[in-house]
Amino acid sequence: MKKAIVFGAGVSGKGSEKILKNIGWEVTLVDDKTGVSSAEGINILENEKIDIFVKSPGVPYTELVKKAIDKNIEIIDDIELGYRFKMENNIPGKIIAITGTNGKTTVTSKIKELLELAGYKAKVCGNIGFSFSETVLENRDLDFYVLELSSYQLENIKYFKADIALVVNLAPDHLNRYRDVDHYYDTKFKIKNNQKENEYFLVNTNCDNSMRRVDEKTNNIIYLGLEKKHSGQIAWLENGFLIYKNEKILDASLVSLKGKHNLENMLFIVCVGKLLDIPTETIRDFLYSTKTLEHRMENFYSFGKNIFINDSKGTNIESTRFAIEAYDNPILICGGSDKKLDLIPFAKIIKEKVKEVYLIGEIANKLEKDLADLDYPKEKIFNLGELEKVVKLLKLKLNKDEENIILLSPATASFDQFKNFEERGRIFKELVIAYFK
Numbered sequence: 001m002k003k004a005i006v007f008g009a010g011v012s013g014k015g016s017e018k019i020l021k022n023i024g025w026e027v028t029l030v031d032d033k034t035g036v037s038s039a040e041g042i043n044i045l046e047n048e049k050i051d052i053f054v055k056s057p058g059v060p061y062t063e064l065v066k067k068a069i070d071k072n073i074e075i076i077d078d079i080e081l082g083y084r085f086k087m088e089n090n091i092p093g094k095i096i097a098i099t100g101t102n103g104k105t106t107v108t109s110k111i112k113e114l115l116e117l118a119g120y121k122a123k124v125c126g127n128i129g130f131s132f133s134e135t136v137l138e139n140r141d142l143d144f145y146v147l148e149l150s151s152y153q154l155e156n157i158k159y160f161k162a163d164i165a166l167v168v169n170l171a172p173d174h175l176n177r178y179r180d181v182d183h184y185y186d187t188k189f190k191i192k193n194n195q196k197e198n199e200y201f202l203v204n205t206n207c208d209n210s211m212r213r214v215d216e217k218t219n220n221i222i223y224l225g226l227e228k229k230h231s232g233q234i235a236w237l238e239n240g241f242l243i244y245k246n247e248k249i250l251d252a253s254l255v256s257l258k259g260k261h262n263l264e265n266m267l268f269i270v271c272v273g274k275l276l277d278i279p280t281e282t283i284r285d286f287l288y289s290t291k292t293l294e295h296r297m298e299n300f301y302s303f304g305k306n307i308f309i310n311d312s313k314g315t316n317i318e319s320t321r322f323a324i325e326a327y328d329n330p331i332l333i334c335g336g337s338d339k340k341l342d343l344i345p346f347a348k349i350i351k352e353k354v355k356e357v358y359l360i361g362e363i364a365n366k367l368e369k370d371l372a373d374l375d376y377p378k379e380k381i382f383n384l385g386e387l388e389k390v391v392k393l394l395k396l397k398l399n400k401d402e403e404n405i406i407l408l409s410p411a412t413a414s415f416d417q418f419k420n421f422e423e424r425g426r427i428f429k430e431l432v433i434a435y436f437k
Contacts, residue, residue, distance in 0.1 A: 001026050003048060005041060007064060008056025009034045012078040012153075015131020016054045019085055022137060025051075030064065038064045045071055054081055057127075057152035060177075076156050079126065079149065082133035083160040093142040095161075096272065097126075099149045099191045100168030102319040103265045106257070107168055108148040109293055110269050114286050115144050118278045122146055127153060151187040152177070161194035164275065166202040166268055170209035171318035176340045181209075189213045195220060202271055204264065205229040222275070224267045226260070235267050242266060244274050250284045257292060261322035295425035297323055303436045304400025312425030314409035317346045323409040324353050330405040333390055335361035336424075337413040343370050346411055351376045355404070358390040359383045362416045386417070387424070391431040 002025045006016045009031035020027045030041040041064045044050065053068040053075045068075055085091075098108045108124055115122040125135040126147035135145060147162070151174060170185045178184040189210075192201045197220055203210050205225035214221060224235035234245050241248045242263070249270050252263055266287055273283040292298055298310040309327070314320040316339075324330060332354045343363065347370040350357050357380060359367055368383045384390050394406065408428050410421075418424040 002051045004028070004052045004054060005030055005044065005050055005068070006054045006056070007031075007041070008059040010056055010058065011129060012058075012131050013054070013056040015134035015137075016056075016078045016081050018131075019081060019133040019137045020054070023085070038062060042067050045073070052076065054078065055156060057150060057155070074158075076158060077153060078131050078133050079147070079153050080157050080160050082131070082136045083157075085133060086136045087159075089140070091136060091140050093140075093145050094163040095145050095147060096164045096166075097147045097149055097162035097191055098166045098168065098268075099151070099154065099188050100166070101171040101173050101188075101316060102322065103168045103261060103268075104148050104166075105313060106262070106265050106293055106296060107166065107268050108146055110265070110286075110290060111272050112144075112146045113290060114269060114273055114278065114283065115146070115276075117286055118273075118276075118282055120144055124148065126150075149191060151184055154187055154190045157190060157193065159194060161196075161199065162191065164200045164202065164272060165191045165195065166272075167191060167204065167207075167210050168265065168268060169204050169207045169318075171316065172341060173316040173318075174339060176338070185209050185213065200275060202268060204268075205233055206264070222271055224271055226264055226267065235271050237263060237267070242270055244270055247280065249280055250287055255287050256290050257287075259297065259322060259326035261319075261326075295421060297326065298425075300429055301432050301436065303398060305403040306398050306400070307405050308429075308432050308436075309405060309407045309409075310425045310429055311407060311409035312414070312421045312428060314411060315413050315421055317341065317343075317349075317411050320346070320409040320411035321349050323407060324349060327405040327407060329353065329355045330407040331356045331358070331394075333358045333360065333387070333406070333408045333428075334411045335359045335364045335367060336410045336418075337416045338362040338366070339412055341412075343367050344374075347371045347374050347376070354380075356380045356382065358394075360385055360387055360390060360417070361410070361412070363412060387428055388431055391428070391435050395435045 004020050004025050005028050006013050007030045017027050017029050029035040045067050050073050053073045098104045112122045112124045120143040122144040124146045125132045127150045128148045172181045202222045205223050223230045223233040226237045228236040240252050242250050295312040300310050301308040311323045314323050351374050364383050414421050414424040
């Protein structure tokens with residue numbers, strides 16, 4: 001019997017364990033909180049023959065992982081494992097894989113919804129709450145597997161490939177994990193690995209970091225972007241319309257998802273729809289009516305003329321910049337885990353476009369100093385550390401008759417104070433409703 005170690009007992013790890021046991025492998029699930037300890041895992045590696053090591057994407061490269069490397073054991077993740085199972089069992093559904101620094105969750109979710117509207121059977125998985133391995137195991141009749149893939153999930157792919165792969169955009173992030181931004185960007189670009197001529201790679205011509213990594217010699221590249229910058233570009237924004245191969249697909253002023261960044265997202269959705277021969281009318285009607293995702297620029301509560309926006313999914317600087325620019329002089333709540341990024345560019349955005357700023361989490365003191373160094377008025381900075389303290393103070397300050405946008409868009413991860421961005425957003429909404437009802 002073949003043996004495997006699965007490191008990490010989250011959604012990904014449990015999915016990997018399930019599929020390996022299904023095919024008859026002996027599996028040891030290592031997790032220092034809920035499973036076999038890392039020390040025991042090292043002992044197993046030293047004394048038993050382990051055929052494969054499945055590393056959950058969020059797990060760092062600990063001594064256990066290094067021991068597996070030293071023993072020349074193949075290290076993969078749930079994405080690669082699910083792909084191999086799919087190929088070995090001739091499971092026919094096509095794979096659409098989406099990555100990028102910002103917008104990938106919106107693009108992934110909305111592509112899946114569009115496919116369903118067009119009559120296809122599709123599920124999302126990967127970085128959106130469901131293990132790819134488990135999804136393939138339990139859903140062999142799908143037309144499409146729509147995968148959101150983080151850079152962490154792309155680190156250990158070997159044979160995985162997508163029928164349609166997308167890099168929405170690239171911006172600095174996760175420098176607490178990678179050597180530098182190029183290491184991070186190159187990892188994202190692994191999403192196009194192994195593709196053949198009959199498969200498609202969609203790239204954003206307005207993203208210089210992406211275009212520098214494109215091999216122009218390959219003939220399966222689909223170029224798109226808000227501005228027409230490439231001679232081979234097939235989709236762009238022109239005179240207020242989203243264009244695909246010179247066809248006016250939709251009026252940008254009528255789309256339901258607001259903001260420049262969402263127009264970029266929609267270009268990717270349009271291109272995927274057209275590549276799959278979904279009628280223009282179906283695509284247009286969908287993008288005119290589709291709803292905002294929870295925790296993504298979610299307008300969830302009004303207090304008189306004050307509107308509260310939950311953008312807890314704003315987990316990096318570029319994403320929060322998009323959110324800020326979608327509103328006029330918002331009150332910003334931001335802060336969280338320290339990703340070791342330079343915060344000066346973010347402080348400049350705040351100085352230029354934000355009415356007041358309320359700081360929480362690990363980066364609060366660092367960001368307060370950067371704002372002070374840029375002469376952002378001290379009376380507009382409220383370093384309160386915790387989300388509840390922010391909401392409590394806002395209840396004292398806000399006037400029902402004064403128009404304000406109160407925007408939670410943290411610009412970083414949540415793990416210093418919350419389980420994930422969903423919990424952060426949910427708690428924010430609960431606090432606002434409790435204090436302002």
